Amino acid sequence: MSTLTYLIRGAQILGEASKDIRISHGYIKDIADSLEENANDTVIDASQYIALPGLVDPHTHMREPGREDAETVLSASRAAAAGGYTSVSAMANTSPVQDNAGVVEQVYRLGKEAGYCDVWPVGAVTEGLKGEHLAQLSAMAHSQAKVRVFSDDGVCVSDPLIMRRALEYVKSFDGLIAQHAQEPRLTEGAQMHEGKVSADIGLTGWPSVAEEAIVIRDCLLAKHIDTRVHELHISTRGSVELIRWAKAQGIKVTAEVTPHHLTLEDEEARSFDPRFKVNPPLRTRDDIEALREGVADGTIDVIGTDHAPHPSESKDCEWAAGAHGMLGLETALPVIQQALIDTSIIKWKDIARLMSYQPAKLYGIEDQGLPIEVGNPAHICLYDPHYTWTVTSAMLHSKSTNTPWNERSLQGKPMYTFYKGVPTLWNGKLRSHNDVLADRKALEEGK
Numbered sequence: 172m173s174t175l176t177y178l179i180r181g182a183q184i185l186g187e188a189s190k191d192i193r194i195s196h197g198y199i200k201d202i203a204d205s206l207e208e209n210a211n212d213t214v215i216d217a218s219q220y221i222a223l224p225g226l227v228d229p230h231t232h233m234r235e236p237g238r239e240d241a242e243t244v245l246s247a248s249r250a251a252a253a254g255g256y257t258s259v260s261a262m263a264n265t266s267p268v269q270d271n272a273g274v275v276e277q278v279y280r281l282g283k284e285a286g287y288c289d290v291w292p293v294g295a296v297t298e299g300l301k302g303e304h305l306a307q308l309s310a311m312a313h314s315q316a317k318v319r320v321f322s323d324d325g326v327c328v329s330d331p332l333i334m335r336r337a338l339e340y341v342k343s344f345d346g347l348i349a350q351h352a353q354e355p356r357l358t359e360g361a362q363m364h365e366g367k368v369s370a371d372i373g374l375t376g377w378p379s380v381a382e383e384a385i386v387i388r389d390c391l392l393a394k395h396i397d398t399r400v401h402e403l404h405i406s407t408r409g410s411v412e413l414i415r416w417a418k419a420q421g422i423k424v425t426a427e428v429t430p431h432h433l434t435l436e437d438e439e440a441r442s443f444d445p446r447f448k449v450n451p452p453l454r455t456r457d458d459i460e461a462l463r464e465g466v467a468d469g470t471i472d473v474i475g476t477d478h479a480p481h482p483s484e485s486k487d488c489e490w491a492a493g494a495h496g497m498l499g500l501e502t503a504l505p506v507i508q509q510a511l512i513d514t515s516i517i518k519w520k521d522i523a524r525l526m527s528y529q530p531a532k533l534y535g536i537e538d539q540g541l542p543i544e545v546g547n548p549a550h551i552c553l554y555d556p557h558y559t560w561t562v563t564s565a566m567l568h569s570k571s572t573n574t575p576w577n578e579r580s581l582q583g584k585p586m587y588t589f590y591k592g593v594p595t596l597w598n599g600k601l602r603s604h605n606d607v608l609a610d611r612k613a614l615e616e617g618k
Contacts, residue, residue, distance in 0.1 A: 175196050175211075175592065175613065175617055176195045176211045176212050176213065177193070177195075177212065177589070178191065178193050178206060178208055178209070178212040178214045179192040179215045179217045180215060180217055182218075182221070183221045184202075184543050186519030186520070187519075187520075189204075189218065190203065190204060191204070191206040194551070194592050195592075197548060197549055197593075198546065199545050199546065199548075201545060215553070220553040220555050221556055222543055223522065223526075223527065223551070223553075224528070224541060224543055224552070225257025225527065225539065225552055225588065225589070226256040226504070227256070227257070227530040227536060228256050228259040228260065228475055228476050228478070228530070229260050229320075229475040229530040229534055230262065230324070230427060230429075230475030230476060231476060231500065232262045232480065233247040233261040233262070233290070234480060235265065236266065236277060236278075239570075240570070241481055241571050242570050243281075244282055244290060245604070246568065246569055247259070247261075247478065247480070247500070247569065248282065248285040249287055249568040249601055250500040250501050250569045252287040252590065252595035253501050253596055253601050254476075254500040254503055255585035255588050256288055256500060256588070257288050257550040257589075257590045257591075258288055258290075258291065258531065258539040258540075259289070259500075260292075260320065260534055260536075261290055261292045262293050262324050262325075263293050263294055264325045264326075268295050268306075269295055270295035270298050270299060270300075271306065272310040272311055274292075275294055275311050275318055276314050278290065278292040279291075279292055279314075286611050287595045287607060289539060291316070291317075291320075291536055292316045292318055293318070293320045293322050294307075294308065294318040294320070294322075295322070296337050296348060297323055297333060300326045302323065302329060303330075305336060305337060308340055308341060308346070309344075312341075312344050319347060320346070320401075321337065321349070322403065324351045325351060326351060327350065327351050327353040327355060328348070328350060329354060331388060331392065334350075334388075334389065334392060335395075335396065338393060338396050338400060339398070341398075342399075347399055347401055348400055348401065349402075349403050350385065350402055351403050352383075352389070353381055353450070354380075354382075354385055357378055357381035360375045361375050362376075362448070362452075363375075363437060363448070364379075364437040364440075364453060364454050365377055365378040366455060372441060372443075374491075377452045379406075379454070379458075382406060382409075382410055383407060383409040386405065386409075386414065387413050389424070390417040393417075394417075397423075398423060400423065401425045401427070402424065402426045403427050403475070403477075404427055404428065404432065404451060404475065405451075405462070405465075405471070406432045406451040407451075407458050407461070408458050410426070411426075411461045411462060411470055411471070414465070414470055415465070426470065426472055427472070427473045427474070428465070428471045428475075429475060429476060429499065430506040430507050431453065431477075431499070431506070432453070432454065433462055433463060433474075433507070434506055435453045436455060437453045437455060440452075443489075443490045444490075445487075445488060445490050445493025445573075447497075448490060448496075449477075449479070449497050463510065463511065466516065466517065472529050472533065473526070473530045473533060474526050476499030477497070478498060478500045479498070480573065481571055483571075486571075486572075486573045497573060498567065498571060498572075498573055498575075501568065501569070504522075504526075504552075504584075505582060505584060506576070507522065508556060508583040509581065509583075527539075527540045528540045528541075528542075538550075548591055549589050549591065550591065551588070551589040552587070552588050553585070553587035553588075555583065555585075555586050556583045558584040558586070559580060559581070560580070561579070561580050562576040562581055563578065564577050568601060585599075586598060591614070593607060593610045593611050595607055
């Protein structure tokens with residue numbers, strides 16, 4: 172398969188006009204209504220597929236170093252390719268924490284060695300995620316990994332003075348602080364969303380105001396400093412309304428939402444299945460509707476998976492002992508199709524914006540999030556919107572199995588993923604590591 176040249180026949184680019192696309196030596200060489208087949212072309216019949224730019228995930232937990240029992244950079248990269256992603260941002264809550272140049276460069280190198288997608292480390296805001304002292308922000312920014320985004324995700328930067336200093340510091344090199352909005356004093360011992368369901372089943376609630384209080388505080392700090400701030404995985408109607416208000420005031424705030432917060436309700440907690448335990452928690456139907464409205468009107472800027480693998484002992488247990496988090500990379504696109512496309516809330520061109528263009532622009536990722544146009548790097552996902560499949564943990568490529576979609580039917584599936592012109596997913600099957608690396612080497616030597 173190392174011909175380096177591929178002819179994609181009849182793909183619906185962004186769900187619109189069908190075109191032929193030729194990929195040659197890592198780039199998009201030609202696009203036309205009909206292209207003549209060359210002798211070296213490997214031909215793909217894409218007449219049933221939608222062509223999307225390679226997806227860019229701004230929020231992936233890769234766990235390595237330190238928790239290789241749950242995930243590695245390689246296994247997460249493979250899951251990303253299977254989900255149509257060509258770039259992911261690796262969150263900082265590893266062990267040791269990604270709070271210095273040495274650790275972020277290690278993760279960056281592991282991503283290069285994996286070869287399935289770009290891996291861009293996210294640096295910690297504070298040392299050890301403890302919220303007490305700023306991490307080595309400048310050293311990480313000037314490292315080989317070129318870190319531009321910093322987050323203590325999983326832990327809120329709750330001290331307003333620390334948050335202010337972080338925002339001021341990264342402004343000097345156009346960095347970005349990505350906040351996990353959770354007031355810790357309001358969520359001590361919290362197990363799920365605070366509301367009717369938590370009262371019914373007797374679990375400690377996580378109130379919406381605990382998220383919203385941090386969101387508005389961060390917005391006001393960003394206004395005071397005149398800098399950017401990004402709110403991760405927002406989950407409440409109030410957060411959407413506050414961010415909408417802040418944007419109307421000219422405050423430089425952006426926001427992310429996850430596929431699971433756009434679809435799953437707190438009612439799932441009645442099963443006491445820890446696969447549905449996540450932070451922030453699943454909310455109400457009213458919150459879901461507000462999040463969908465926020466996506467539709469541009470209040471919410473990006474969709475991130477918050478892919479959070481955990482080993483079986485952290486999920487195959489009682490709810491109270493279970494870890495927070497869900498797998499997300501391989502199911503994100505069909506879940507979003509179900510939530511936003513099939514409900515006519517947005518169109519496929521909006522998917523490209525929310526899951527490729529804007530995440531890449533916001534996170535300063537080079538050569539990703541570009542339109543499917545002649546001359547651009549060939550980062551392409553060919554997606555079958557009609558393919559129906561039943562998700563099982565065993566079929567996923569993560570080392571962990573904590574998917575909330577286990578034994579559920581989804582419609583839509585990536586069938587081909589091209590990363591820098593090299594196929595990583597072929598006809599719905601993930602390609603072997605050796606084959607991907609061999610094609611990458613052939614491509615580089617071909618130049």
